Amino acid sequence: METVKLTIDNKEIEVPRGTTILKAAKELGIEIPTLCYMDLHDLNIENKPGGCRICVVEVQGRRNLAPTCSTKCEPGMVVKTHTARVLNARRTVMEFILSDHPKDCLICPKSGTCELQDMAHRLGIREIPGQEFAEMSTYRKDTSPSIIRDLDKCIMCRRCETMCNDVQTVGALSAFNRGFQAAVGPAFEQNLEYSSCTYCGQCVAVCPTGALTEVNHVPQVLKALNDPTKTVVVQTAPAVRAALGEEFGMEPGTLVTGKMTAALRALGFDYVFDTDFAADLTIMEEGTELLDRLSRHLKGDKTARIPILTSCCPGWVNFFEYYYSDMKDVPSTAKSPQQMFGAIAKSYFAEKIGINRKDMVVVSIMPCLAKKYECQRDEFSVDGNPDVDFSISTRELATFIKQANIDIRNLHDEEFDSPLGESTGAGVIFGNTGGVIEAACRTAYEIFTGKKLERLEFTELRGMEGVRSATLDFDGTPIKIGIAHGLGNARKLLDDVKNGKSEFTAIEVMACPGGCIGCGGQPLHHGNSDIIKARAAAIYTEDRKKPLRKSHENPFIIKLYEEFLGKPGSEKSHHLLHTHYFDRKDKILVKK
Amino acid sequence: MVSMAKFFLEFTVEESCGKCAPCRIGNKRLHELLGQICEGKGKLEDLDRLKNMSLVIKDTSLCGLGQTSPNPVLSMMENFREEYLAHVNDKKCPAGQCKSLMKYIINAENCVGCTACARVCPVNAITGERKEVHLINQEICIKCGACFEKCKFDAIYIS
Numbered sequence A: 001m002e003t004v005k006l007t008i009d010n011k012e013i014e015v016p017r018g019t020t021i022l023k024a025a026k027e028l029g030i031e032i033p034t035l036c037y038m039d040l041h042d043l044n045i046e047n048k049p050g051g052c053r054i055c056v057v058e059v060q061g062r063r064n065l066a067p068t069c070s071t072k073c074e075p076g077m078v079v080k081t082h083t084a085r086v087l088n089a090r091r092t093v094m095e096f097i098l099s100d101h102p103k104d105c106l107i108c109p110k111s112g113t114c115e116l117q118d119m120a121h122r123l124g125i126r127e128i129p130g131q132e133f134a135e136m137s138t139y140r141k142d143t144s145p146s147i148i149r150d151l152d153k154c155i156m157c158r159r160c161e162t163m164c165n166d167v168q169t170v171g172a173l174s175a176f177n178r179g180f181q182a183a184v185g186p187a188f189e190q191n192l193e194y195s196s197c198t199y200c201g202q203c204v205a206v207c208p209t210g211a212l213t214e215v216n217h218v219p220q221v222l223k224a225l226n227d228p229t230k231t232v233v234v235q236t237a238p239a240v241r242a243a244l245g246e247e248f249g250m251e252p253g254t255l256v257t258g259k260m261t262a263a264l265r266a267l268g269f270d271y272v273f274d275t276d277f278a279a280d281l282t283i284m285e286e287g288t289e290l291l292d293r294l295s296r297h298l299k300g301d302k303t304a305r306i307p308i309l310t311s312c313c314p315g316w317v318n319f320f321e322y323y324y325s326d327m328k329d330v331p332s333t334a335k336s337p338q339q340m341f342g343a344i345a346k347s348y349f350a351e352k353i354g355i356n357r358k359d360m361v362v363v364s365i366m367p368c369l370a371k372k373y374e375c376q377r378d379e380f381s382v383d384g385n386p387d388v389d390f391s392i393s394t395r396e397l398a399t400f401i402k403q404a405n406i407d408i409r410n411l412h413d414e415e416f417d418s419p420l421g422e423s424t425g426a427g428v429i430f431g432n433t434g435g436v437i438e439a440a441c442r443t444a445y446e447i448f449t450g451k452k453l454e455r456l457e458f459t460e461l462r463g464m465e466g467v468r469s470a471t472l473d474f475d476g477t478p479i480k481i482g483i484a485h486g487l488g489n490a491r492k493l494l495d496d497v498k499n500g501k502s503e504f505t506a507i508e509v510m511a512c513p514g515g516c517i518g519c520g521g522q523p524l525h526h527g528n529s530d531i532i533k534a535r536a537a538a539i540y541t542e543d544r545k546k547p548l549r550k551s552h553e554n555p556f557i558i559k560l561y562e563e564f565l566g567k568p569g570s571e572k573s574h575h576l577l578h579t580h581y582f583d584r585k586d587k588i589l590v591k592k
Numbered sequence B: 001m002v003s004m005a006k007f008f009l010e011f012t013v014e015e016s017c018g019k020c021a022p023c024r025i026g027n028k029r030l031h032e033l034l035g036q037i038c039e040g041k042g043k044l045e046d047l048d049r050l051k052n053m054s055l056v057i058k059d060t061s062l063c064g065l066g067q068t069s070p071n072p073v074l075s076m077m078e079n080f081r082e083e084y085l086a087h088v089n090d091k092k093c094p095a096g097q098c099k100s101l102m103k104y105i106i107n108a109e110n111c112v113g114c115t116a117c118a119r120v121c122p123v124n125a126i127t128g129e130r131k132e133v134h135l136i137n138q139e140i141c142i143k144c145g146a147c148f149e150k151c152k153f154d155a156i157y158i159s
């Protein structure tokens, strides 16, 4: 490999050609501040518009200062990162940025986790000269079912654009207007609700400021908890337990399943259940559908379309309803675990405890912002009463716990309630990319072959590669599995399906890079992909700890079918656990 | 010259694409500060700020536009430092370009009371009977300079 030698702050270093000054300095332990730059190297995502100019340094012989995030090392370069000229420029530029920013930290949802606030603190900014007569660029606030855009707090780092356009290929966000009035948003300055936005939340996950945040549903949940006429049931998604601890200062990858359950009980939820139960149920329904389609396909039935696509990620559902609405019959009709849970809670469980569904409030704790939108969809309600009333994010739950003076670190582990809290390891791994299909294969293998699966962990389906594939041997029948996480990666597989070139039997798609563990409702990773990897590892640990690791072995799922649903794919299952898809393009292109 | 620098910046503020912070926001702030100085609200330390902002915008902007946009401010500060100081210290515009720092005044000795100025004034700031000395009400005057142009007797001067 070709290398270059250079000096940074009087220290010599040799780096591969093409390395940026920023990375070279980091190797020397010199942390140059950055604001717009973002590098999620494990996911192959990089944002370097060179826009904030906070990362500048002096390079000997160069006329102006060099932005280190986008300047490559050259042989013999002499770099100085903290001369008076550099420090003054950095401060002045920061003053510029802050002069066009509301001083709302006291009441801002990002306060405490805001990168701009941190930077102001790090640079020791104490006043902003000229603020008295400084005009502020301003833009109307936009609230959608999941996401709030407050562009007054936007610093034009363009990270959201990179996520939405380059990574997700959704194209809902792009820069418009020039100069001081420049802003980022949907085409024709539409509100997000009337754009191609999938509510995947990836823009929110990377926004350094309070410009993009989730809609807060905690007040409604608090109100329900205080209403004596309501029975409040909560479900928690698999990815939440692997990340919630971060909000309380625990190491990324700390599992807090038991403490989270205890905290939810302390908050006053009447029943603390687990979305993992519904994930097991999803496997039963989706797995049955897969096997049915597959065997019909193998028999030459032309109406049986292969591959089958997973449908448990609402961000992904929104995406294909917009971009691939002509392929509405390809995805599984199984609802997402969140919605399956709601439907079962408000039917089977409500009956069991003898209450009317209208007196039950179902709350879900999700890593996901798309679920906020999903639970508001018309088709997921009965006579105007939604199956899932409110969906709150991992971050919202953390704030709620803090508000309620609950010291989660010192709570004793507690167990989920029965029956909708019982799950297998297969349900847990839904949180990771590849997890849904791995869980499905554990069950499908045994049903298809009639044999016991010896090796439970399909490691060939795991990993962080954006598009992965593996062929599994179902006792002589090759099952080709495709996996994509991130919508841009999904598009690659989908185009093949569209053109009839796909060789896969089944494809799993998750909208978020890394799967649900990396979504926009999670504690912010601030561009550190090690955090996402640590969460993924935690999910697999939880799976290994479970006594049962195959969905169809979950005794409470078996009981649910015996007592209530009949068998997977039955009429009742179809009515409660399956859905249909729409052409969202038609639905959303209504003028604002 | 101060208003000239301000005029040049107006162009940059218009032309900035908005991609980088120093040009997008810095030029706007530079323009605002020059505006303050033109209105006679400048302080002595503002001249240092003007210079610092200009240098940083040049030093950190992403493209040629931002890297050169403060040049008029810098070169005028260099070459016409006295004029800048006059704006800030004496609240005067030696070039007579900065409107809020200047006044149109009628010199009683030259005024013959022709009424030409009063008739041309768009805001009726000038009073005075025919053949008597006229007077400009500074509260009303918008400094358009129409009377100054019109007067055939050199009776109106700028202060």
Ligand code: SF4
Binding pocket: A101, A102, A103, A104, A105, A106, A108, A109, A110, A111, A112, A114, A115, A116, A117, A153, A209, A210, A211
């Ligand atoms: S975005 Fe950050 S800096 Fe701005 S008001 Fe919110 S917390 Fe403060």
Ligand code: SF4
Binding pocket: A147, A160, A163, A164, A168, A170, A171, A172, A173, A196, A197, A198, A199, A200, A201, A202, A203, A204
């Ligand atoms: S939520 Fe996803 S699709 Fe919507 S704007 Fe953000 S990144 Fe784009």
Ligand code: SF4
Binding pocket: A153, A154, A155, A156, A157, A158, A159, A160, A161, A184, A203, A206, A207, A208, A209, A211, A212
């Ligand atoms: S909305 Fe957030 S992520 Fe997007 S450009 Fe503005 S500050 Fe950056």
Ligand code: SF4
Binding pocket: A199, A200, A312, A313, A314, A315, A316, A367, A368, A369, A370, A371, A510, A511, A512, A515, A516, A517, A519, A520
């Ligand atoms: S990957 Fe998970 S968290 Fe992300 S949008 Fe899909 S379901 Fe939600």
Ligand code: SF4
Binding pocket: B015, B016, B017, B018, B019, B020, B021, B023, B024, B061, B062, B063, B064, B065, B066, B067
């Ligand atoms: S310096 Fe260039 S890139 Fe930066 S805002 Fe100005 S015109 Fe755009």
Ligand code: SF4
Binding pocket: B104, B117, B120, B121, B122, B123, B124, B125, B126, B136, B137, B140, B141, B142, B143, B144, B145, B146, B147, B148
């Ligand atoms: S300068 Fe214009 S506004 Fe003022 S007195 Fe003369 S004509 Fe009237």
Ligand code: FES
Binding pocket: A033, A034, A035, A036, A037, A049, A050, A051, A052, A053, A054, A055, A056, A067, A068, A069, A070
């Ligand atoms: S971090 Fe380098 S320009 Fe923003």
